[in-house]
Amino acid sequence: MWNDPIIEELHKFRDEHAARFNYDIDAIVTDLQNSERSSNRPVVSFAPKMYHDLPGQDAGSPFLSSET
Numbered sequence: 001m002w003n004d005p006i007i008e009e010l011h012k013f014r015d016e017h018a019a020r021f022n023y024d025i026d027a028i029v030t031d032l033q034n035s036e037r038s039s040n041r042p043v044v045s046f047a048p049k050m051y052h053d054l055p056g057q058d059a060g061s062p063f064l065s066s067e068t
Helices: 005-020 025-038
Strands: none
Touching (some): 005 025
8 A cells, every 4th residue: 555654644643633632633723723722823603504405404404304
């Protein structure tokens, strides 16, 4: 299998970062959110996509209804 050095570096960084938090996903997410807030960079948030004419979808909802 071909190895991409950039991907290997990303995997190494991700593993080192996760290890700092004992692989606790909640702690990892909190740290990433704090980094995002302190970066002073604009954050883009997109509205949920609307899918029309899906069977079982409530009108105006991007999700299928729980009744189906």
